Amino acid sequence: MNTKKIYLITNSNPFDQQLKILKKVLPLGIEYLQYRQKSLSWEQALDEIHQLSILCNLFEVPLIINDRLDVVTITDCQGIHLGEDDLPVKYVRRIARPNLIIGATAKTPERAQLCENAGADYLGVGAFYQSSTKCNAKLISHETLKQIRASVKIPIFGIGGLTPSNITEDIYEHVDGFAVSDAILSNADPVTVVKNFKAL
Numbered sequence: 001m002n003t004k005k006i007y008l009i010t011n012s013n014p015f016d017q018q019l020k021i022l023k024k025v026l027p028l029g030i031e032y033l034q035y036r037q038k039s040l041s042w043e044q045a046l047d048e049i050h051q052l053s054i055l056c057n058l059f060e061v062p063l064i065i066n067d068r069l070d071v072v073t074i075t076d077c078q079g080i081h082l083g084e085d086d087l088p089v090k091y092v093r094r095i096a097r098p099n100l101i102i103g104a105t106a107k108t109p110e111r112a113q114l115c116e117n118a119g120a121d122y123l124g125v126g127a128f129y130q131s132s133t134k135c136n137a138k139l140i141s142h143e144t145l146k147q148i149r150a151s152v153k154i155p156i157f158g159i160g161g162l163t164p165s166n167i168t169e170d171i172y173e174h175v176d177g178f179a180v181s182d183a184i185l186s187n188a189d190p191v192t193v194v195k196n197f198k199a200l
Protein backbone atom coordinates (compact mmCIF):
# COMPACT_ATOMS: atom_id res chain seq x y z
CA MET A 1 0.00 0.00 0.00
CA ASN A 2 1.24 3.47 -0.87
CA THR A 3 1.96 5.57 2.15
CA LYS A 4 3.64 8.46 0.39
CA LYS A 5 2.30 11.90 1.20
CA ILE A 6 1.49 14.70 -1.20
CA TYR A 7 2.69 18.24 -0.50
CA LEU A 8 1.06 20.74 -2.82
CA ILE A 9 2.71 24.07 -3.68
CA THR A 10 0.88 27.01 -5.27
CA ASN A 11 2.21 28.41 -8.54
CA SER A 12 1.72 31.52 -10.68
CA ASN A 13 -1.44 30.34 -12.44
CA PRO A 14 -4.47 32.61 -11.92
CA PHE A 15 -5.41 32.36 -8.27
CA ASP A 16 -9.10 31.65 -8.91
CA GLN A 17 -8.12 28.73 -11.14
CA GLN A 18 -5.90 27.34 -8.38
CA LEU A 19 -8.66 27.77 -5.78
CA LYS A 20 -11.06 25.71 -7.91
CA ILE A 21 -8.52 22.92 -8.09
CA LEU A 22 -7.72 23.11 -4.40
CA LYS A 23 -11.39 22.70 -3.52
CA LYS A 24 -11.34 19.41 -5.44
CA VAL A 25 -8.01 17.99 -4.29
CA LEU A 26 -7.64 19.06 -0.65
CA PRO A 27 -10.37 16.61 0.42
CA LEU A 28 -8.41 13.75 -1.22
CA GLY A 29 -5.73 13.88 1.46
CA ILE A 30 -2.98 16.47 1.05
CA GLU A 31 -0.33 16.58 3.77
CA TYR A 32 0.60 20.26 3.42
CA LEU A 33 -0.32 23.18 1.18
CA GLN A 34 2.46 25.72 0.62
CA TYR A 35 1.74 29.28 -0.48
CA ARG A 36 4.66 30.15 -2.76
CA GLN A 37 4.44 33.59 -4.29
CA LYS A 38 7.41 35.72 -5.23
CA SER A 39 5.92 38.70 -7.03
CA LEU A 40 2.56 39.84 -5.67
CA SER A 41 1.89 42.99 -3.68
CA TRP A 42 1.44 42.55 0.07
CA GLU A 43 -2.24 43.35 -0.22
CA GLN A 44 -2.90 40.69 -2.84
CA ALA A 45 -0.75 38.08 -1.11
CA LEU A 46 -2.47 38.58 2.24
CA ASP A 47 -5.86 38.34 0.57
CA GLU A 48 -4.88 35.08 -1.15
CA ILE A 49 -3.49 33.64 2.08
CA HIS A 50 -6.71 34.54 3.86
CA GLN A 51 -8.72 32.61 1.26
CA LEU A 52 -6.36 29.66 1.43
CA SER A 53 -6.45 29.52 5.21
CA ILE A 54 -10.26 29.26 5.19
CA LEU A 55 -10.04 26.36 2.75
CA CYS A 56 -7.18 24.67 4.59
CA ASN A 57 -8.98 24.94 7.93
CA LEU A 58 -12.04 23.36 6.36
CA PHE A 59 -10.09 20.33 5.16
CA GLU A 60 -7.62 20.32 8.04
CA VAL A 61 -4.61 20.78 5.77
CA PRO A 62 -1.75 22.77 7.35
CA LEU A 63 -0.97 25.95 5.40
CA ILE A 64 2.76 26.63 5.02
CA ILE A 65 4.12 30.00 3.87
CA ASN A 66 7.23 30.01 1.70
CA ASP A 67 10.19 32.18 2.80
CA ARG A 68 8.47 34.89 4.86
CA LEU A 69 8.42 34.82 8.66
CA ASP A 70 6.84 38.28 8.72
CA VAL A 71 3.90 36.97 6.70
CA VAL A 72 3.64 33.94 8.98
CA THR A 73 3.34 36.14 12.04
CA ILE A 74 0.38 38.13 10.72
CA THR A 75 -1.64 35.38 9.03
CA ASP A 76 -3.55 32.30 10.08
CA CYS A 77 -1.14 29.64 8.89
CA GLN A 78 0.60 26.67 10.45
CA GLY A 79 4.12 26.76 9.10
CA ILE A 80 7.02 28.21 7.13
CA HIS A 81 9.32 26.74 4.49
CA LEU A 82 12.92 28.02 4.61
CA GLY A 83 15.50 27.64 1.84
CA GLU A 84 19.26 28.03 1.96
CA ASP A 85 18.96 31.78 1.32
CA ASP A 86 16.18 32.33 3.84
CA LEU A 87 16.37 32.84 7.61
CA PRO A 88 18.21 29.99 9.39
CA VAL A 89 15.98 27.32 10.93
CA LYS A 90 17.78 27.73 14.27
CA TYR A 91 16.68 31.35 14.72
CA VAL A 92 13.17 30.85 13.41
CA ARG A 93 12.64 27.91 15.77
CA ARG A 94 13.87 30.08 18.64
CA ILE A 95 11.42 32.93 18.09
CA ALA A 96 8.52 31.16 16.38
CA ARG A 97 5.24 30.49 18.14
CA PRO A 98 5.03 27.02 19.67
CA ASN A 99 4.19 24.21 17.26
CA LEU A 100 4.94 26.24 14.13
CA ILE A 101 5.79 23.73 11.42
CA ILE A 102 9.22 24.51 10.01
CA GLY A 103 10.33 22.96 6.74
CA ALA A 104 13.72 23.44 5.12
CA THR A 105 15.33 22.85 1.75
CA ALA A 106 18.36 20.55 1.82
CA LYS A 107 20.60 19.69 -1.10
CA THR A 108 23.42 18.14 0.92
CA PRO A 109 23.57 15.73 3.88
CA GLU A 110 25.40 18.39 5.92
CA ARG A 111 22.61 20.91 5.47
CA ALA A 112 19.99 18.21 6.12
CA GLN A 113 21.60 17.38 9.47
CA LEU A 114 22.01 21.04 10.38
CA CYS A 115 18.32 21.70 9.72
CA GLU A 116 17.20 18.60 11.60
CA ASN A 117 19.35 19.51 14.60
CA ALA A 118 18.00 23.06 14.49
CA GLY A 119 14.45 21.78 14.81
CA ALA A 120 13.12 21.42 11.27
CA ASP A 121 10.00 19.24 10.99
CA TYR A 122 10.62 18.10 7.42
CA LEU A 123 12.96 18.60 4.47
CA GLY A 124 12.30 19.47 0.84
CA VAL A 125 14.92 17.68 -1.25
CA GLY A 126 15.50 18.19 -4.97
CA ALA A 127 15.22 19.22 -7.68
CA PHE A 128 15.02 15.84 -9.38
CA TYR A 129 13.92 17.19 -12.78
CA GLN A 130 13.74 20.56 -14.52
CA SER A 131 10.85 22.51 -13.10
CA SER A 132 8.71 25.07 -14.89
CA THR A 133 7.69 26.42 -11.48
CA LYS A 134 11.30 27.16 -10.46
CA CYS A 135 13.27 27.32 -13.69
CA ASN A 136 16.69 27.84 -12.08
CA ALA A 137 16.37 25.02 -9.53
CA LYS A 138 19.65 23.11 -9.18
CA LEU A 139 19.30 19.37 -9.81
CA ILE A 140 20.51 16.80 -7.30
CA SER A 141 21.53 13.20 -7.93
CA HIS A 142 19.96 10.03 -6.58
CA GLU A 143 23.20 9.43 -4.71
CA THR A 144 22.78 12.73 -2.85
CA LEU A 145 19.19 11.80 -2.02
CA LYS A 146 20.40 8.50 -0.55
CA GLN A 147 23.03 10.29 1.54
CA ILE A 148 20.48 12.79 2.82
CA ARG A 149 18.04 9.97 3.66
CA ALA A 150 20.76 8.19 5.61
CA SER A 151 21.67 11.33 7.54
CA VAL A 152 18.28 12.38 8.99
CA LYS A 153 15.15 10.92 10.56
CA ILE A 154 12.64 13.69 9.77
CA PRO A 155 10.34 13.27 6.74
CA ILE A 156 11.75 14.04 3.31
CA PHE A 157 9.64 15.43 0.48
CA GLY A 158 11.14 14.98 -2.98
CA ILE A 159 10.61 18.00 -5.24
CA GLY A 160 11.20 19.29 -8.75
CA GLY A 161 9.25 18.41 -11.87
CA LEU A 162 7.69 15.34 -10.30
CA THR A 163 4.77 13.62 -12.03
CA PRO A 164 3.16 10.24 -11.34
CA SER A 165 5.11 8.79 -14.29
CA ASN A 166 8.65 9.95 -13.48
CA ILE A 167 9.03 8.71 -9.89
CA THR A 168 11.92 6.25 -10.11
CA GLU A 169 12.35 3.41 -7.63
CA ASP A 170 15.29 5.31 -6.16
CA ILE A 171 13.19 8.39 -5.50
CA TYR A 172 10.24 6.36 -4.23
CA GLU A 173 12.34 4.37 -1.79
CA HIS A 174 14.05 7.35 -0.20
CA VAL A 175 11.29 9.91 0.27
CA ASP A 176 8.26 10.14 2.52
CA GLY A 177 6.28 12.17 0.05
CA PHE A 178 6.20 14.23 -3.12
CA ALA A 179 6.17 18.05 -3.17
CA VAL A 180 4.39 19.03 -6.36
CA SER A 181 3.10 22.12 -8.07
CA ASP A 182 2.73 22.09 -11.84
CA ALA A 183 1.78 18.43 -12.31
CA ILE A 184 -1.35 19.03 -10.25
CA LEU A 185 -2.16 22.73 -10.57
CA SER A 186 -1.62 22.97 -14.34
CA ASN A 187 -3.38 19.74 -15.24
CA ALA A 188 -6.87 19.61 -16.72
CA ASP A 189 -7.69 16.63 -14.51
CA PRO A 190 -5.96 17.33 -11.17
CA VAL A 191 -8.07 14.82 -9.25
CA THR A 192 -6.79 11.97 -11.42
CA VAL A 193 -3.20 13.19 -11.02
CA VAL A 194 -3.52 13.18 -7.22
CA LYS A 195 -5.08 9.73 -7.34
CA ASN A 196 -2.25 8.54 -9.61
CA PHE A 197 0.37 9.84 -7.18
CA LYS A 198 -1.43 8.03 -4.38
CA ALA A 199 -1.65 4.82 -6.38
CA LEU A 200 2.11 4.58 -6.96
Ligand SMILES: Cc1ncc(COP(=O)(O)OP(=O)(O)O)c(N)n1
Pocket: 007, 009, 034, 036, 066, 067, 081, 082, 083, 084, 085, 086, 103, 104, 105, 123, 124, 125, 134, 157, 159, 179
Ligand atom coordinates in the same frame (compact mmCIF):
# COMPACT_ATOMS: atom_id res chain seq x y z
C1 LIG B 1 8.75 21.52 0.06
C2 LIG B 1 9.70 22.49 -0.54
N1 LIG B 1 10.95 22.09 -0.79
C3 LIG B 1 11.82 22.96 -1.35
C4 LIG B 1 11.43 24.25 -1.66
C5 LIG B 1 12.40 25.24 -2.25
O1 LIG B 1 12.65 26.28 -1.31
P1 LIG B 1 13.79 27.37 -1.64
O2 LIG B 1 15.06 26.65 -1.84
O3 LIG B 1 13.78 28.42 -0.58
O4 LIG B 1 13.31 28.00 -3.00
P2 LIG B 1 11.98 28.87 -3.23
O5 LIG B 1 10.81 27.95 -3.22
O6 LIG B 1 11.87 29.89 -2.14
O7 LIG B 1 12.19 29.48 -4.57
C6 LIG B 1 10.11 24.62 -1.38
N2 LIG B 1 9.65 25.87 -1.65
N3 LIG B 1 9.27 23.73 -0.81
Ligand SMILES: Cc1ncsc1CCOP(=O)(O)O
Pocket: 009, 126, 127, 130, 131, 132, 133, 134, 137, 159, 160, 161, 162, 179, 180, 181, 182, 183
Ligand atom coordinates in the same frame (compact mmCIF):
# COMPACT_ATOMS: atom_id res chain seq x y z
C1 LIG C 1 10.07 25.27 -5.25
C2 LIG C 1 10.91 24.32 -5.99
N1 LIG C 1 12.18 24.03 -5.59
C3 LIG C 1 12.77 23.14 -6.36
S1 LIG C 1 11.78 22.67 -7.66
C4 LIG C 1 10.52 23.66 -7.12
C5 LIG C 1 9.20 23.78 -7.83
C6 LIG C 1 8.36 22.56 -7.70
O1 LIG C 1 7.27 22.67 -8.56
P1 LIG C 1 7.02 21.64 -9.77
O2 LIG C 1 6.38 20.44 -9.16
O3 LIG C 1 6.05 22.39 -10.67
O4 LIG C 1 8.32 21.37 -10.43
Ligand SMILES: [Mg+2]
Pocket: 066, 067, 081, 082, 083, 084, 086
Ligand atom coordinates in the same frame (compact mmCIF):
# COMPACT_ATOMS: atom_id res chain seq x y z
MG1 LIG D 1 12.88 30.12 -0.23
